[in-house]
Amino acid sequence: MSKLHALICTGCGGQIDRDTLTCKSCGTQYKYDQDGKLITVEQFDRKTVYINGSIAVPAYIVQKDPQMAMEMTLQEIAQEMVKKIIPLIEWQTRFEPRTMEYITHARVGVAEPFEYSHYVKNIHLNTDEFWVR
Secondary structure, X not given: OOOOOOOEOOOOOOEEOOOOOEEOOOOOEEEEOOOOOEEXXXXXXXXXXXXXXXXXXXXXXXXXXXXXXXXXXXXXXXHHHHHHHHHXXXXXXXXXOOXXXXXXXXXXXXXXXXXXXXXXXXXXXXXXXXXXX
């Protein structure tokens, strides 16, 4: 191969390690065929779990106090979704004798959607952007 090009997984869009020819995200394995083209050897399809929530807010509440309505909406959605996320979290707690503290670490794996922009446009929401009129 004369040109260096990105090795992108056809299964998840992740990066393929050039040495092992294995996707760093999903574990799909690749090899080169006789023509030097990358082909799939073994593919792993991970189950995607969707975490969702919803809330209905009457229009008169939004009109009266859009900021309060937005905060209430975000809080209610978060509380609803966290119940669904907790079973997916890996937990590890250890005791630190030097400081006499229990330290808990938690992580959850999240697969990016294929159409994910990789950029958060608005870190802080405002009511003009939140409420579609």
